[in-house]
Amino acid sequence: MSTDTIKPMMIRDVHQDDRPRERLKRQGAESLSNQELIAILLRTGTKEESVLHIANRVLTSFEQLHELKHAAIEEITSVKGIGEAKAIQLLAAIELGRRMSQQRIEDRYTIRSPQDAATYLMADMTALLQEHFVVLFLNVKNQIIHKQTIFIGSLNASIVHPREIFREAVKRSAASLVCAHNHPSGNPAPSPEDIEVTKRIQEAGYIIGIELLDHVIIGDHQFISLKEKGYM
Known part of the structure; x- marks a missing residue:
């Protein structure tokens, strides 16, 4: 069979219990991989790819996770499958995490x-x-x-x-x-x-x-x- 006819696995093809959101509800956010956490933030994939595939591409494009912290919107949207709205969601989540971490330190x-x-x-x-x-x-x-x-x-x-x-x-x-x-x-x-x-x-x-x-x-x-x- 030609590889062109093989459809990529979509999130709907993953058993419901193994989907990132369901696992987070059952096991807590700390049990999820970086890929799964990013997938939850991105929310949806495209017609061609699952959100997990796109999340993995984000991690591949930014070799160190902390590089996302300094990435411009244009850099994130250069990743295939990431539009401006998804890039903004990622940057907002990263900034919120940074502020929460800093606040914990400043309080004491x-x-x-x-x-x-x-x-x-x-x-x-x-x-x-x-x-x-x-x-x-x-x-x-x-x-x-x-x-x-x-x-x-x-x-x-x-x-x-x-x-x-x-x-x-x-x-x-x-x-x-x-x-x-x-x-x-x-x-x-x-x-x-x-x-x-x-x-x-x-x-x-x-x-x-x-x-x-x-x-x-x-x-x-x-x-x-x-x-x-x-x-x-």
Whole structure:
């Protein structure tokens, strides 16, 4: 028989008990694969393909699941079977999950160690494609009162100026702060420029009376604390 005459399996061909929605109801969302969860979000397939086939193509197109987080609508709609409405559904679900995760952290967040700062920032910063320089502003109890991205691009001491950081710190009545930036290469080892920027910010903090507690560099699900490494 010619392969052209073989019809692809549709979701209706799957036994009802094995369909993603039914399995979620019976066993819970945690029991489903990434493919099945995406299929539920997409809701329907096309006349030619089941929603499970399309979900699998999404996973194939974005090799790492977290790449979807930064995908543009145009990138997602380039996947066969995905129109604008489905792309928007996916992006909305991803953003909602990110906000829920961040809210859980923010509800209880006090910085007691470099690990605390890294945990707070890791989900948002580990997969960024450009360097982001972020500052956490803390109160006297070391609780985060504000987070702000100060600069996006390659770190340079002449661009990341302490005045931008401490203007915001004074505005927020911050008692101290933690700086952080990511290395898109995935390697969090500090560069000479990273160390120079840290020392400039630390010196400005001494003068103003707002202490720089640490500078954390985020890599690929790993981090380095410049304070722990003895650079400050």
